[in-house]
Amino acid sequence: MSISPDRSAPAVTGATHDGERDWITHALALLRQEAARSADTHLLKLAFAGFPGIDFYFKDEAAHPTGSLKHRLARSLYLYALCNGRLRAGQPVVDASSGSTAISEAWFASLLGLRFTAVMPACTAPRKIAEVEALGAHCDLVDNPAMVHARAAWHAAAGACHLDQFGLAERATDWRGNNNIAESILGQLAGEPHPEPAWIVCGVGTGGTSATIGRYLRYRGLRTRLCAAEPAGSAFVHGWRDRDRGAVCSRPTVIEGIGRPRVEPGFLFEIVDDVVEVADVDSIAAMQVLERHLGRRYGGSSGTNLVACLRLATRMRAQGERGSIVSLLCDPGERYDATLANPDWLRRHGLDPAPVANALHATIETGRWHPSGSAA
Structure with a gap:
């Protein structure tokens, strides 16, 4: 199921709403299954x-x-977005990151079948950028590291779900x-x-x-x-x-x-x-x-x-x-x-x-x- 990210879209019908809740339930099940498969770290x-x-x-x-370490945080951010009604089926996802969080978020986006954009400083280690792109995500590289937050907000204004690791990390876990x-x-x-x-x-x-x-x-x-x-x-x-x-x-x-x-x-x-x-x-x-x-x-x-x-x-x-x-x-x-x-x-x-x-x-x-x- 795909829902347009256009915020001016008309209200969903009851049938579409039921389908949306079904997708959220399925997405949460996928995250629980992944957590169960991931053995604790040594x-x-x-x-x-x-x-x-x-x-x-x-x-x-x-x-x-x-x-x-950011694998734990990325899972928590997706759970937080889903359970707070911030993430919908088919909605693109964005976050600002210097690399490791972006890799983890891109991996979970692939698990859930979502498009992910990582807003990253252009000076980020090339290996990290390559790993994000290998997961099918897009890297939006910003020359001024201080502007990554504003750039992520720009993507969110266009309809993407902003996972917002810097704003939500301490409450998502x-x-x-x-x-x-x-x-x-x-x-x-x-x-x-x-x-x-x-x-x-x-x-x-x-x-x-x-x-x-x-x-x-x-x-x-x-x-x-x-x-x-x-x-x-x-x-x-x-x-x-x-x-x-x-x-x-x-x-x-x-x-x-x-x-x-x-x-x-x-x-x-x-x-x-x-x-x-x-x-x-x-x-x-x-x-x-x-x-x-x-x-x-x-x-x-x-x-x-x-x-x-x-x-x-x-x-x-x-x-x-x-x-x-x-x-x-x-x-x-x-x-x-x-x-x-x-x-x-x-x-x-x-x-x-x-x-x-x-x-x-x-x-x-x-x-x-x-x-x-x-x-x-």
């Missing part, structure tokens, strides 16, 4: 020599069918449970030596993941603290410190998916206990460190998370604390073959991760923070 454990008594866990969100990422982490830790982690670390791209985790920790009455790992100078860093929702980014970042230029609606300052700023070169170096320890490549935001984990662990060690730290592996490193993992690209951008990688390895071995010369 929680990988690392023990670092310099941190006896402190266990490190990394939840491998790159194992999702669409290869990233059920933070009380329903196998959200926080519930999954704590369930997997139940039999571990430190089942109630000292810290959970994540970035705040849309704010949805941090909002879900922070709320769930309070809902469960846990003492676990939440740390935001962010590129240096991001809007969230400035906004969190000053409780200023008008804060903007003071330094652009090459780490895609986090380090937003503005404070997004889903950013909840009050549930974040600490923020660790990470220089871009440190995040890239940490990508290489992760590959050495896990045998797989992960993206830049996963590197950002690792640096923040090590900063927290050195603080815990200095204070004689034991416990566990949990973070996320957000997407696969292969998506950055032409950028963050490309030596020529790094040279052109004046980024040399080798000294930082050496310093991070030294921190892992000694349990003390080894400055690398980079400045957050």
